[in-house]
Amino acid sequence: MSATPMEDVMRTKINEAFTPSTLIIRNDSHLHAHHAPMRDSTSQETHFHVTITSESFKSKMQAARHRMVYGLLKDEMSQEGGIHALQLRTRTPEEEQREKERQA
Numbered sequence: 001m002s003a004t005p006m007e008d009v010m011r012t013k014i015n016e017a018f019t020p021s022t023l024i025i026r027n028d029s030h031l032h033a034h035h036a037p038m039r040d041s042t043s044q045e046t047h048f049h050v051t052i053t054s055e056s057f058k059s060k061m062q063a064a065r066h067r068m069v070y071g072l073l074k075d076e077m078s079q080e081g082g083i084h085a086l087q088l089r090t091r092t093p094e095e096e097q098r099e100k101e102r103q104a
Contacts, residue, residue, distance in 0.1 A: 006045035006083065009076060014052060017072050021093055022053035028087075046084040053096045065090035 007025055014023055026049040050069070057065045066088050070077070077083045091099070 004045060006076060007048070010048070010050070010073060010083075013072050014050070014069070017068075018052060018054040018056045020052045020054045022051060022096060024049075024051040026050075028085075046082075047087075048083060048085070049087040049089070051089040051091075053091050053093055055093065057090050057092050062090065 004027070007027060010025055011023065014020060014025075027045060028047040028049055029045055052069065056068070060068070069088055069090065070086070073083060073086065075082075077086065
């Protein structure tokens with residue numbers, strides 16, 4: 001049994017649906033454990049920051065990209081002890097390359 005079953009499911013679903021060139025999943029649950037809605041939660045996997053770079057996002061606005069990811073993870077977001085918060089960063093390979101060039 002994995003110590004990160006929610007992250008494992010997310011990684012599998014995102015990889016299968018979007019074939020990302022970059023996928024970073026950061027579990028930020030520990031930063032939110034003190035929040036009232038989280039006090040009784042037994043899950044250590046409720047808050048995530050996810051960065052996805054994929055050709056699947058070409059010609060789509062950010063809102064549409066986010067809807068694609070939310071739709072993919074709807075079961076994980078609706079279950080008891082599931083994902084409570086999901087912060088997304090979605091981009092195309094070209095957008096990622098431009099960002100790297102700006103940072104250089």
